[in-house]
Amino acid sequence: MSQRIAVIPGDGIGAEVTDAARAVLDAVCRRHGIDLDYDEYDWSCDRYLREGTMMPTDGLAVLRPYDAILLGAVGAPGVPDHVSLWGLLIPIRRAFRQYVNLRPVRVFDGVDSPVRDARPGEVDLVVVRENVEGEYSEIGGRFDRGHPEEMAVQESVFTRAGVSRIADYAFELARTRRRHVTSATKSNGIVHTMPFWDEVVAERAAAFTDVRWRGEHIDALAAKFVLQPGSFDVVVASNLFGDILSDLAAAVAGSIGIAPSGNLDPTRTYPSMFEPVHGSAPDIAGTGVANPVGAVWSAAMMLDHLGHGAAARDVLGAIEATLREPGTRTRDLGGTAGTREVTAALVDRLDG
Ligand code: ATP
Numbered sequence: 001m002s003q004r005i006a007v008i009p010g011d012g013i014g015a016e017v018t019d020a021a022r023a024v025l026d027a028v029c030r031r032h033g034i035d036l037d038y039d040e041y042d043w044s045c046d047r048y049l050r051e052g053t054m055m056p057t058d059g060l061a062v063l064r065p066y067d068a069i070l071l072g073a074v075g076a077p078g079v080p081d082h083v084s085l086w087g088l089l090i091p092i093r094r095a096f097r098q099y100v101n102l103r104p105v106r107v108f109d110g111v112d113s114p115v116r117d118a119r120p121g122e123v124d125l126v127v128v129r130e131n132v133e134g135e136y137s138e139i140g141g142r143f144d145r146g147h148p149e150e151m152a153v154q155e156s157v158f159t160r161a162g163v164s165r166i167a168d169y170a171f172e173l174a175r176t177r178r179r180h181v182t183s184a185t186k187s188n189g190i191v192h193t194m195p196f197w198d199e200v201v202a203e204r205a206a207a208f209t210d211v212r213w214r215g216e217h218i219d220a221l222a223a224k225f226v227l228q229p230g231s232f233d234v235v236v237a238s239n240l241f242g243d244i245l246s247d248l249a250a251a252v253a254g255s256i257g258i259a260p261s262g263n264l265d266p267t268r269t270y271p272s273m274f275e276p277v278h279g280s281a282p283d284i285a286g287t288g289v290a291n292p293v294g295a296v297w298s299a300a301m302m303l304d305h306l307g308h309g310a311a312a313r314d315v316l317g318a319i320e321a322t323l324r325e326p327g328t329r330t331r332d333l334g335g336t337a338g339t340r341e342v343t344a345a346l347v348d349r350l351d352g
């Protein structure tokens with residue numbers, strides 16, 4: 001039986017890297033006898049500029065029956081970020097209860113990290129970001145606009161159910177890796193929500209006696225991401241802390257062009273969505289130099305989520321081998337290869 005994938009290439013280099021991911025998926029699926037069926041949707045800022053909305057009004061109902069969503073990137077000059085966020089990404093994350101944002105980070109052989117102590121092979125961590133509650137709530141407001149006493153209030157919302165399930169996900173993931181979890185906190189400064197976070201994480205940890213864990217304040221943790229990135233395995237964090245840590249970690253890995261992400265509903269009730277971390281990169285769109293690795297790695301995460309772990313590992317192996325060769329690195333990594341050459345090299349490895 002085939003699995004159904006909704007593909008949303010989006011804007012700018014989104015289409016270029018999604019084509020690359022499709023080519024790699026075709027190769028690895030041939031090899032493993034996996035049957036994926038794709039439908040492509042042109043939902044994007046381009047569409048917004050043409051028709052006034054990022055996606056049709058029944059867009060979520062259209063996506064609902066799919067097994068997964070593969071997204072390129074959305075964003076365009078002249079279209080404010082909140083349009084692409086609130087018109088597409090956030091409705092999908094919320095409607096499909098994608099409460100985990102998963103961001104693996106590795107320093108590959110052949111990729112220079114800006115961080116001296118991040119040597120290839122030594123950095124292999126995953127940021128597990130809570131994706132639907134926490135600091136990014138709409139509760140609050142602006143008061144007494146224009147008055148000297150003007151103020152803004154922004155509430156954070158943490159629920160026992162929300163913290164429990166993200167902690168459980170992190171501990172379960174750690175079991176498949178090096179069995180260590182770091183929980184980002186700030187209970188010395190944020191006196192209600194963060195002590196609650198700590199308490200619930202500790203409660204959940206008790207069910208995973210085979211996994212070591214520690215809580216660490218976000219300020220010290222951020223410094224350690226730069227000073228000792230090799231000391232982390234799974235890092236679990238609230239929406240805001242996870243957002244910051246995952247961008248920081250992607251920078252440590254050497255290029256935003258290789259960073260992947262998954263927005264997951266681990267219960268598999270709804271489709272999960274996989275996308276490279278980078279945006280539409282209008283400055284290089286159409287020039288053929290976009291690094292496809294972030295999108296290809298995201299596709300590997302999708303395979304893993306769909307139950308094709310061996311195929312996912314093969315794609316990772318092809319990425320490692322391709323990055324190791326100077327001739328198949330893109331410009332952002334100091335190479336001269338274009339999207340096509342890198343994609344062809346990945347496909348070759350998987351076809352061979
Ligand atoms: P958005 O608002 O869509 O997130 P952005 O400008 O904030 O866009 P990106 O689109 O990710 O962020 O681009 C940031 C920089 O990184 C740009 O200079 C872009 O060319 C570069 N970049 C992003 N993705 C890639 C890629 N896959 N390969 C090479 N360079 C990339």
Ligand code: MG
Pocket residue numbers: 279
């Ligand atoms: Mg951006």
